[in-house]
Amino acid sequence: MGKFILQRVGAALAVAWIALSAAFVVLRALPGDAVDATLARTGTSPAEVAARRQALGLADPLWRQYAAYLGGVVRGDLGESLVTGQPVAQMIGQNFGPTAALAGSALLVGVALGMALGLAAGLAPRRAPGWLAEGVAALALSMPVYWTATLAIYLFTVVLAVLPGVGGGSPRQLILPAAVLGFHTAGSIAQVTARSIRRTAAQDFVRTARAKGLGEADVTDHILRVSLLPVIAVVALQLGFLLGGTVVTESIFVRQGVGRLLLAAIDNRDFPVIQGIVTLTALTYSLIHALADVLYALADPRVRVEG
């Protein structure tokens, strides 16, 4: 088991390194840099623009910039924002809490709602609760977050006026974004749960159980035990969706967070900030996956690989 965990953590680090390098290369392939986004806009002379670029190290050869950046990351230094001069780690730190709160509560909503819908759709197919659950799950999957969010804001803060208007800060202002993001997370959890239940229900051992004369209640019991396992994996996968979803949700709901920080950094071509966020996101995501793998292995010994 120890070796298994070590393998997974190693893989997570490798993924983070690949994400960092990809971000580094892709960003530099985009037109423009932080100097174009800020200084050059005000009609500053080309000579001054060039001097500023030199001072920020943006004129160095790419390999040197990469080596310097990677060296810093290994020492735990994510660099400084090219625009505000603030340390990147500090910027992410300031914004991490609100994003974690949003993603965490959205995940809770998503798992609860998704499992409920999935159970209804899987256990009561071709009946009213099943149809309803499938319909809701399909809506959650097909509507863009942007649209649901705007609709929810209009409905709950303007028409019904039961929730405070959008903004950050108060815990009550977390309700709407968490519900919207959670609703969309629920879609795929519900579909995987329902599909897994149906697949299990079609298996031989279920037919055997029925042939044996086992009551429908006991059959369901057997089905659920087997079919809920894949849901762990899908919940971990949803974290990827959540991390992306927070970018849009934070903007619409006027919340502080890593997602908005990332959007602003992209507009300003603030390379160190973007790279820092991408690296940390990749690391978080792959570590959570490693954790899910371990949990999965604990829950189902068949998964544990030999060697």
Place this chain on the structure above:
Amino acid sequence: MLTSASMRRRLPVSLGVLGVLIAILCLAGVVVALLALRAGLDDKDGGNRIVYGLTLNPSGFDPHIHISNELGIPFYSIYDTLIYRHPQTMDFVPGLAERWEMAPDGLSWTFALRRDVTFHDGTPFNAQAVAANLDRITNPELASGKALALLGPYTGYTVVDDFTITLHLSEPYAPLLDGLSQVYLGMASPAALREYSKNTYQWHQVGTGPYRLEEIVPGDRIILRRNPEYAWGPVFYAEATDQSVDTVEFRFYTDPATRSLALESDAVQMIGELLPTDVELLLGNTQLRVLRVPIPGLPQQFFFNTKRAPTDELAVRQALLYATNRTEIVDAVFQGQSPVAHGPLTATTPFYDPAVEALYPFDPTFAQSLLLGAGYGDSDNDGIWDRDGEPLRLTMIFPSWNQTPEVAQLIQSEWRDIGIEVELIRVPDFPTLRSYALEGDFHLIAFYDFGVEASLLNQFYMTGGANNWSGFSDSELDGWLHEAVRQVDAGTRAALYSSVQQRIMEQAVVLPIREYVNLNGTTARLDGVIFSAQGWWPLLRNLQLRP
């Protein structure tokens, strides 16, 4: 015996129904919670406090370093400037400087400073404080984006006495006073500048203005509190009353669609840059007000690429101007909330010349006759005009903000009617826009900037100007633009800028669309909503919140 086994076995049945039950329970819980929340919504704490919605997250907050117009919305009230521009007359009025005088040779300006001013941290304001600010702004390590540029040919200062300072220039520079009236040259406490580094001062800004900076959380909020000591405001600042706003909390509503919703739900009491399409609806709400604030400077416009065929031909550019129905565009896209633009400056900008309004009325027939004269025609009858086998195809580059994509689409359809094909390229951000401009890979490109001082034109229209994306070059125009910056006499400048505006339009360098208007929404309880001469920055001092 029987109980435990059958209980365990019966569990799955309830699990099956459980899904539906959980869903119902969730719904019930939500409804109860909503009702409880609704009851709790009304007991808001009193006090004169407003939330002000900003529309973009400034890339930085230090006015001496950073460039955004948005940062002035909070910080115009944190700082005082040596000179102010009167919002109504656009004239210069005393700020921290009581009087000022230009030397006869135009190479120095002497400012007599107020003696009764203290910074928020208690530091007295004097000539040494002004000197400390100038030292900071001109320090190359600060990498000032705008403040330094506003000083123009500034070379240094002389502290004459404790309350008199002289600024020296290498050549006469009329726009200096305008620069000194902008938030970017706001006077910061020398003690605070010493205490904090170039990067950390922005979180601890200290000025002399009517509001103090209480808190900045980047990406989340900026909180200002009224300065009770403030008694040295310019003539257009109101006296403080019981209804003055004590606390202003700024939040960032970067998504345009949510701005009117935030206003309607009372999450904000004041917000800028409403969508024109939302205004009609908001006007029907008696709890709210909408103010149209014209922004001086360049209009929302497209530059022609005068270096690339076919827009390098005057006749083609003129034809395109005649072929554009600007009134239709302004009505459709901006719901008639903005004036149509006719020239390189907007009508509220000092030295605007209304003579440009008579040029280029919408006349597609005349546009086609100009193209005919230039040798174009539809030789292959495919609806697209051509010349020497080359179809008349243009590329238009524009950003995604300020409804520019909708404007571009309308232009595309208007021009198609007279046989011109336009390829639309929408870019996500400024660096991408700029890269198209630098490569010259376009026929039309959307670009504009704001400012009260007509010398703003220089960077866009002078030969080799830093933002001369049209590639236009006219030595006579260069001469006028240069001279207008050196001349202080308003009459002389007005005559020069008249020639400038007419020449730019005669040469059809630019396709103006609409004058920029900031659509601000406020609660109807808020009075005294006035903006600075620059248009963007509210005078928080004058706001009055009725209970």
